[in-house]
Amino acid sequence: MNPLELITRYYDGCSTGDVEAMTATLHPDVVHWFLAPNVGSAPVAGAEHLARYWRKVQARIDARWVVDHALVGSDEAVIEWTMFWRPPGGSERVATRGAEWFTITDGLIREIRSYYQQREHTTELDAFDYAARGYSTAGAEHSTLHRPAG
Template sequence: MLTAEHMSALIRRYFDGCNDADVEGMIACFTPDAVHYFPPGMYGGAWRGARTIAENWAHRVATLGSAWTIDRLLADPASAQAVIEWSHFKTAEGTVLRGDEWYVFDEASGLIAEIRAYYASPVDPTRAELALDGYDYAGRGYPLTCPVPRPHATQRTSST
C-alpha cells in the first residue's frame, strides 16, 4: 500500500539522483517501462524506459550543468499520484526553467510509472528565466540561485 511518505521520499530520491547524475539511482525509482512526457518540442518528445530517462538527465547535468529543486510536493496515496513544482537551473546557460510534474505510481511495486511535465513558459532563448510572468517567486520563498555548484557554470551550450 502506497503512503504519502513513500511517494514523497521516492520523488526526492529521484531528484537526488538527477542532481548527482546517478543513473542507477534514478533507474531504481522507476518501473522499467516508465514514461516521462514533455511539452511539444522539448527534449525530442517522450522518454520511454527507466534507463532512457536516467541517462538523459545525467547527460543534461554533464552538458548543461543542470540542477533541480523540488519547490512544492503533494502526494495522494489513494490515487497513486503526486504533483510537484520544481526549478531547473541550467547553469551552463545561466537560465532557470520552472514547472510542474504529475507523477503516477505503480501500486504493486511502489515505483514511478509516469511523469507528465508542464512548463511555466515556452522556451525563449532571449530570457534568462522561464517562469510565470508577474509571479513573486522570491516573495513566496522559491530558490533564486542554483543550490548545487556546477563546474559548467561559465560554459554556454545548446538548450536541449
C-alpha cells in the first residue's frame, strides 16, 4: 500500500469510528501531535489509544475527514484535509481545513503533526477556490483525491 492509500484508509477509519481499521494503519508507537490552543491539544500516543480517541471524537461531533491534496514521498507525506462536523447543539455542519505531516515506518503511520484551528464555524483560506481545485466543499464531502467511507 502506498502512503496516500495508507493515509486515506486511516481517515476512512476515523470517519466511521472503526478502531480496527485505524489500528491497521498505525504503528504501535504512533504519536499524534496537535496545534495548541485547540481543545484536546495534548499529544496522543499509541495505536489503540489514538484509534479510540478518534472513535470518541467522531461519535461526539459526527465528523468526516476528507484528504483534499497530498505531497507524498516514500516515508513522509504532507496533506491538506477538511473535517466536516457538527458543533455540539448545532444543526449545520461546518468545515475545518487543516494540514498534517505524516511519517511512515515499516509501512505504518508513525507520527502525525497536525496544523489547524478548530472553531464552531467554517475555517478556510480567504478567497481560495476550493471547488475549482477539486477540494471538498459544503454539500460535497469528498474531493477528487478521496471519497471517504461512511
